[in-house]
Amino acid sequence: MSEFLRPSIDGSVFGAVHLGYIxxxxxxxPQWRRFGADAIGLHVDEIDGGALRFRLDDRECRFLVERGPAEDVTAIGWQIDDHQTFDRILARVADRGVPITEGGADEAALRGVERLWRFAGPKGLAQEIFTIPVSAAPAPLRMLSSGWVTGEAGLGHVAIVSREPEAMRAYYRTVFDSRLTDFIDENVSGLRMKIRFLRVNERHHSIAIANIRGLKIDPLRTRVQHINIQSATLDDMLAAFRRVTEQGFRMQWSVGQHTNDRELSFYCVTPSGFELEVGWNPVVIGPELESTWEPATYQGISSWGHTPVGATVLDKFTQFRQALRTAATPEITVPQLTGGPR
Known part of the structure; x- marks a missing residue:
């Protein structure tokens, strides 16, 4: 367990929550297998019934790709440090009238956890929580990368474009006591974008929420904009960049460095259409920094690099058409957990 204040002291679950799996x-x-194993450099296991699992560390599963037509992320799994914290989170959700279901034994086994519970999340992303992951040790990792950073910081982060950013921020504050790390203001093709970065442990952010200021539109087909994972070394990150290109997968943003968390990274497009960010060496907000941290606003996403790769007029048209389509449909916000009307 981390050195952050435990729930028994301050009533908060902050520091005891970690992104576990996607x-x-x-x-x-077949494309996912080649993308994950041959391009990114992850360990891959084929599961009976038509599924893939990717490992980054000693866990049985960090990414589960099940067969289905969504071509999207459908659930986010969160590891909770202890049963006291786990019960506190479940009570928060249940007391506000949001249904909670226990995942079946087969679902838990696929995700590499002993048991899990599930409840509704923003944008239709199911939130799954568990306490005990299943270790794959001593089975060796068979991957091209030398390693990935997980541990107390969790798997990485999830970035989401939302038409209701304050409701989403309130959701993760209510459920996980997330804290605001900082903001980024960015101008993208003449549109002003605001990004909020939320942390639930020492990782600079586990959730990033972007919205287009003044317009309730979402230009993306997928629920998430990108998933981030962190390379153990700079050489690993650059080697993955080279392999993605050589394997013929689409690169979205070249190597660059972010203004706020200082992470070096690149973005590529997964077979399902959302992006994967492979990064290295972001800021870590340990207990000493945590005690004095104040949110700041940064102008622009990147201090250098992260230039778009291969964007076409057709891509822009597709995003515009998607934005018009979503404008007529309310975004799922789970108002019981955002402070809004039930």
């Missing part, structure tokens, strides 16, 4: 539904499993 669940994807896709009918492009």
């Amino acid at each position: 669940v994807v539904r896709s009918n492009r499993l």
Whole structure:
């Protein structure tokens, strides 16, 4: 457990929550296998029934790709340090009238956890919480990368474009006591974008929430904009960049450095259409920094690099058409957990 204040002291669950795994539904499993293993450099296992699991460390599962037509992330799994914290989170959700279901034994086994519970999340992303992951040790990792950074910081982070950013921020504050790390203001093709970065442990952010200021539109088909994972070394990150290009997968943003968390990274497009960010060496907000941290606003996402790669007029048209389509449909916000009307 981390050195942050425990729930028994301050009533907060902050520091005891860690991004554990990501669940994807896709009918492009051969492409996913090649993308994850040959391009990014992850360990891959084929599971009976038509599913893939990717490992980054001693856990049985960090990414689960199940067969299905969504071509999107469908669930986010969160590890909770202890049963006291776990019960506190479940009570917060249940007391506000949000249904909670226990995942079946087969679902838990696929995700590499002993048991899990599930409840509704923003944008239709199911939130799954668990306490005990299943270790794959001593089975060796078979991957091209030398390693990935997980541990107390969790798997990485999830970035989401939302038309209701304050409701989403309130959701993660209510459920996980997330804290605001900082903001970024960015101008993208003449549109003003605001990004909020939320942390639930020492990782600079586990959730990033972006919205287009003044317009309730979402230009993306997928629920998430990108998933981030952290390379153990700079050489690993650069080698993955080279392999993605050589394997013929689409690069979205070249190598660059972010203004706020100082992470060096690149972005590529997964077989399901959302992006994967592979990064290295972001800021870590340990207990000493945590005690004095104040949110700041940064102008621009990157201090250098992160230039777009291969964007076409058709891409822009597709995003515009998607934005018009979503404008007529309310975004899922789970108002019981955002302070809004039930």
